[in-house]
Amino acid sequence: xxxxxxxxxxxxxxxxxxxxxxxxxxxxxxxxxxxxxxxxxxxxxxxxxxxxxxxxxxxxxxxxxxxxxxxxxxxxxxxxxxxxxxxxxxxxxxxxxxxxxxxxxxxxxxxxx
Amino acid sequence: xxxxxxxxxxxxxxxxxxxxxxxxxxxxxxxxxxxxxxxxxxxxxxxxxxxxxxxxxxxxxxxxxxxxxxxxxxxxxxxxxxxxxxxxxxxxxxxxxxxxxxxxxxxxxxxxxxxx
Numbered sequence: 001x002x003x004x005x006x007x008x009x010x011x012x013x014x015x016x017x018x019x020x021x022x023x024x025x026x027x028x029x030x031x032x033x034x035x036x037x038x039x040x041x042x043x044x045x046x047x048x049x050x051x052x053x054x055x056x057x058x059x060x061x062x063x064x065x066x067x068x069x070x071x072x073x074x075x076x077x078x079x080x081x082x083x084x085x086x087x088x089x090x091x092x093x094x095x096x097x098x099x100x101x102x103x104x105x106x107x108x109x110x111x112x113x
Numbered sequence: 114x115x116x117x118x119x120x121x122x123x124x125x126x127x128x129x130x131x132x133x134x135x136x137x138x139x140x141x142x143x144x145x146x147x148x149x150x151x152x153x154x155x156x157x158x159x160x161x162x163x164x165x166x167x168x169x170x171x172x173x174x175x176x177x178x179x180x181x182x183x184x185x186x187x188x189x190x191x192x193x194x195x196x197x198x199x200x201x202x203x204x205x206x207x208x209x210x211x212x213x214x215x216x217x218x219x220x221x222x223x224x225x226x227x228x229x
Contacts, residue, residue, distance in 0.1 A: 041222050041223075042117070042221050042223055043156075043218075048217055088155075093169075100146070100171075103148075103158075104155065106155055
């Protein structure tokens with residue numbers, strides 16, 4: 001059973017389009033992180049959100065943490081081929097599971113020129 | 114500063130063999146975590162070490178084990194390999210691990226294990 005559900009699993013779009021990736025859970029997390037992974041490499045952290053309702057912007061990427069700290073979304077404006085990759089959300093454990101991240105299965109994004 | 118280094122990058126084993134993977138964290142990072150990544154299951158948490166102590170463990174059989182040394186370098190071992198153990202094994206380090214609420218991880222490039 002996956003604690004974090006990401007949707008969609010695959011996304012194939014044209015350069016210039018906008019997109020949103022969702023990360024949902026029934027559990028509350030201490031923090032929510034988004035990573036991007038490219039083939040042959042490990043995931044690289046994009047952003048961490050810790051406060052319910054928090055919104056963070058990283059150039060064309062906008063990240064939002066749900067008010068109840070159970071879900072998050074990643075919105076990309078005017079996608080570019082360089083945005084292609086596997087996007088992973090990860091929730092931070094609490095209490096006895098502090099120090100552990102729970103990952104979603106990821107959204108494979110392909111942006112065509 | 115140098116990133117997380119994992120060795121070997123690729124390896125092929127046969128069923129029943131055992132394997133040891135190594136991870137050198139970023140200098141100054143005391144927490145090391147291990148994850149297994151497969152296409153079907155995504156990233157699954159194996160265990161986390163902090164100051165040579167296993168602090169968290171995922172739901173993997175006892176064939177999967179690990180340890181951390183005094184210099185924070187870590188190794189994981191898988192004994193009696195099965196076909197289903199074929200995966201990318203990722204090591205990640207963080208400054209304080211669970212002591213910081215953000216728990217941000219810095220990943221290595223992984224060790225790709227193929228079991229035949």
